[in-house]
């Protein structure tokens with residue numbers, strides 16, 4: 001489903017952050033990228049997401065090369081990047097609103113995603129009133145609601161997703177986790 005084809009990433013001409021990584025991820029697979037701080041885990045996720053271009057190599061999804069972001073890939077950011085002035089529901093529905101999805105479908109899909117992460121009843125809470133773990137789940141719901149084929153999740157999401165292992169079987173997922 002996802003092929004990372006001999007990818008090399010460099011931010012300058014001096015050194016490569018990622019050097020010739022080759023990896024395939026099949027449908028339904030969960031892959032965790034583990035390594036020391038600064039070794040390039042986020043950089044690899046950013047290449048898969050299309051946010052940065054590899055110096056060498058390429059990313060293919062279902063055999064088709066991709067080189068820019070697309071709705072087939074959902075990203076849960078390390079810093080979550082929630083909108084603190086919006087409610088839980090409005091954060092989750094945000095991407096659908098931007099995509100021009102009508103209000104009824106937005107609400108249905110957002111409620112479903114909120115239920116999947118166990119936050120039913122908290123729809124109208126402010127982000128600042130949530131615990132850290134609840135904020136993580138809002139960020140996950142906000143990504144799940146767009147139904148991406150590939151879920152890219154930076155560090156904070158790993159433990160929660162492991163508990164919900166069956167949640168997203170039809171996709172493949174790539175996590176990153178710092179080596180302790």
Ligand SMILES: Nc1ncnc2c1ncn2[C@@H]1O[C@H](COP(=O)(O)OP(=O)(O)OP(=O)(O)O)[C@@H](O)[C@H]1O
Pocket residue numbers: 011017035036037038039040041042043044178
């Ligand atoms: N936009 C950028 N420009 C220049 N250097 C960068 C950029 N982003 C990351 N780096 C450098 O690339 C290296 C890898 O960073 P990256 O964030 O991918 O590591 P990481 O493994 O995710 O780290 P951590 O586990 O600490 O979050 C680091 O040395 C970092 O300073």
